[in-house]
Every structure is written in structure tokens, then in C-alpha cells.
Amino acid sequence: DTEVTQTPKHLVMGMTNKKSLKCEQHMGHRAMYWYKQKAKKPPELMFVYSYEKLSINESVPSRFSPECPNSSLLNLHLHALQPEDSALYLCASSDLRENNEQFFGPGTRLTVL
Amino acid sequence: RKEVEQDPGPFNVPEGATVAFNCTYSNSASQSFFWYRQDCRKEPKLLMSVYSSGNEDGRFTAQLNRASQYISLLIRDSKLSDSATYLCVVGYSSASKIIFGSGTRLSIRP
Numbered sequence: 001d002t003e004v005t006q007t008p009k010h011l012v013m014g015m016t017n018k019k020s021l022k023c024e025q026h027m028g029h030r031a032m033y034w035y036k037q038k039a040k041k042p043p044e045l046m047f048v049y050s051y052e053k054l055s056i057n058e059s060v061p062s063r064f065s066p067e068c069p070n071s072s073l074l075n076l077h078l079h080a081l082q083p084e085d086s087a088l089y090l091c092a093s094s095d096l097r098e099n100n101e102q103f104f105g106p107g108t109r110l111t112v113l
Numbered sequence: 114r115k116e117v118e119q120d121p122g123p124f125n126v127p128e129g130a131t132v133a134f135n136c137t138y139s140n141s142a143s144q145s146f147f148w149y150r151q152d153c154r155k156e157p158k159l160l161m162s163v164y165s166s167g168n169e170d171g172r173f174t175a176q177l178n179r180a181s182q183y184i185s186l187l188i189r190d191s192k193l194s195d196s197a198t199y200l201c202v203v204g205y206s207s208a209s210k211i212i213f214g215s216g217t218r219l220s221i222r223p
Contacts, residue, residue, distance in 0.1 A: 100204050
């Protein structure tokens with residue numbers, strides 16, 4: 001019943017592969033986010049897009065490359081990842097109102113071999 | 114010092130009990146406050162926003178004390194389905210950014 005969708009749900013990739021994670025929101029929100037979450041830890045912010053422009057990059061390694069093709073879509077391109085990048089990758093969106101409530105997608109569980 | 118601090122728990126309480134979670138934040142410029150709930154291997158879900166006047170949603174009551182930089186969540190008449198990790202979250206509107214506390218694990222036993 002979430003209005004933020006993410007694909008794929010699970011992804012296994014080798015360190016030399018290139019893959020992409022996809023996120024779509026259907027709420028007309030103008031901000032979208034990527035988070036990384038390791039087991040038993042809270043989500044860590046990676047990137048923020050506001051009005052389709054990258055507004056925050058939390059010093060994320062360049063092997064992670066975000067893209068926002070339009071206000072409803074957000075991609076995360078992955079290349080040459082390391083095993084320690086294995087985690088749950090969460091997408092979220094918000095409407096940038098004063099309270100900025102964020103709504104999360106179900107996540108992509110990534111395993112890097 | 115972490116920007117948002119919570120007691121990690123775990124809290125293990127019987128069904129029907131009342132349980133309270135506390136959270137402190139360090140940045141007085143914080144402008145928005147939330148409690149999220151996260152079940153094992155699922156995404157965080159917004160439980161409630163927290164306002165200075167306090168707010169209640171059924172069995173859940175949230176309070177904000179800006180002077181003390183303190184947020185609380187009270188769960189009354191706890192149910193087995195309340196078992197989850199509860200995340201205290203603080204937002205900065207100008208940066209479109211939210212900061213998560215480390216989460217408090219709650220387990221309700223029959």
C-alpha cells in the first residue's frame with residue numbers, strides 16, 4: 001500500500017557489474033531521497049533531489065551515481081561496488097512543505113559478492 | 114555527541130502495558146519532529162509528526178519540549194503488533210534533510 005515503489009526488491013551483483021536501482025513516487029512530491037541502511041542501524045542519507053536538481057550529496061563515493069529523469073523518478077546507478085556496500089537501499093519522497101514528512105519505499109536489498 | 118539520541122533498548126513489556134520512549138536532539142535549529150516505526154526487514158513508516166502542543170493518535174501520544182530539546186512517545190495498552198523499532202527523527206526544513214536516531218527496539222510479550 002506504499003505510494004513509493006522501488007525495483008528490484010532484491011539484487012545480487014559482482015564487484016565488476018553495473019546495475020541500477022529505480023524509484024517512483026505517485027504523490028506529486030518535489031523532493032526525493034536515497035538512503036542506505038545496514039542491519040540494526042538507522043537509515044543514512046546519501047542524496048537529496050529538490051525540484052529535480054541534486055541539492056545534497058553526503059560525500060557518497062562516486063561508484064554510486066544518482067539520476068532524476070523527472071519529478072516522479074529517481075535512479076541510483078551502481079558500478080564497481082564493494083562487498084561493504086551490501087545493504088538495504090531506501091528511496092523516499094516529500095512535498096517540501098514546512099513539516100517535510102518523508103515517505104519511504106520498500107527498499108532494494110543489495111548484496112555485492 | 115550524536116545529533117539525535119535514543120535509548121536503544123530493547124524494551125520487553127507485557128501486552129497491555131504502557132511504554133514510553135524518550136529522545137533528545139542537539140541542534141536548536143531543528144524545525145520538524147517525527148516518530149517512525151520500522152518492522153524487521155521493512156521500510157520505516159511514519160507513525161506521527163510531533164508538535165509543541167503535543168498530539169495524540171489513538172493509543173499513541175507524542176510530546177515535544179523545545180526548551181529541553183526533548184521528544185517523547187507514549188504507547189498505551191500495548192499490542193503484540195506494536196513490536197518494532199521506533200525511530201526518533203528530527204528535520205531541518207531549509208536543508209530538506211532529516212536525521213534519524215539510532216532507534217529503540219520494542220518487544221511486546223503475550
